[in-house]
Amino acid sequence: MSKTSLNLIAILVFAMTFSVLLGPWLQISPYLPAIATAIVLGFTTLDTFTWQGQGGNLIIDWLASTSPEYRARIVRHEAGHFLVATLLEIPISGYSLSAWSALQEGHPGRGGVRFTDRELASQLQKGILSSQLFHRYGTIWMAGIAAEVLVYGNASGGAEDREKLGITLTQLGNSGLNYAQQERYFILQARTLLQSNWAAYEALVTAMEKRESVAVCQQIIQQHQSPSSG
Template sequence: MSKISLNLIAITIFTLTLSSLLGPIFNLSPAVPAIATFCLLGLATLDTLSWQGQGGTLLVDWLAGASGEHRERIVRHEAGHFLVAYLLDIPVAGYALNAWEAFRQGHSAQGGVRFDDRELALEVQQGRLSAQLLDRYCTVWMAGIAAETLIYGSAEGGAEDRQKVRAVLTQLRLPQQGQLKERWASLQAKSLIESHQSAYEALVAAMAQRLPVDECCRLISESTTLPTKEHGDSSR
């Protein structure tokens, strides 16, 4: 089962156990918690086996989305990915700001910015990934965390972004470089966002309105006098 489904099951069991203990006080039949537990566990199992845990993801995302501050943080996180990808010439294929939007677009119930990473996949598969391409993608992956940290002082999201960096380094047999690469890429992304602040704010507003990718790119271009297309190599 997915981590989300397991967490939901744990919370459900705790709540139902508590209700069974307090049931006699409120004249609640012991059968009610038992039936509810059976039904919820069945739904969690069905979600995991049939939908790969997407139902649990949608539920958690819906609950979290009730907070306006949380929605704003997500937009700023994803705008960081989008902007840095644009600046580093990595094509953006699309984006979704929550699990439901991603699901409706025909993708797994996981929001985020989608990139055209065929070049990366090909080079990794052939075992000839260049240091420059690796640095570019790592910078893009860490850009969401960098954007959150820049605006809020810390990042709530980004666990999957860190995992992408570590996964590709593990595939390249360089797992020991994980933390160093994350820090370096985060600093590079932060520098790019800071030096293109007007473009970043324009992009945040555009993504909040769910404007198409082409329109978002046009706004970045208009807000950027001289787009930065190069950055240093961490191996130097």
């Protein structure tokens, strides 16, 4: 079962507990929580086995998107990925800032920056990964977290990015202790690149808020890029 479906069930359990405790005072019918439970459990089951969790992603994303801060964080987070990928010369095929826009573009999921990562997939399939390519992708995966920390002082997103790094390290036979070290290292590398190209980052955030194309975003980065990064 997907993490999103588990989140929905957790919300359901909380709502059920709340309704049972306050039902008599609020005059809530005891049948209402039971019906709601059946509906939500039916939806999560259908979502997990038929839609691969996409329905839950859309609901959670829609609820969260009502917050202006959440929307701003998403853009800042994804701009971090986009800028660092461009600086490290990893091809970008597209980006989306919500689960709904990703679905409309034919890419089910929570949205984000999409890379042309055939080389990465090919090497991992063989059970190997060059240190150069691992360094590039590790830095890119942690760039969203680094961007949030620089802007807000903390990161609320990045769970999927950490998962990608963890899966890759596991495939390469690295230990959990090494994972923590690698994560800190890549966050530091991403942070350095972002700070060195802060004007490009801010301009990119503005462009992504306007949903500019990948080509336009990359042109904007080139216009504002630090000479030492070129």
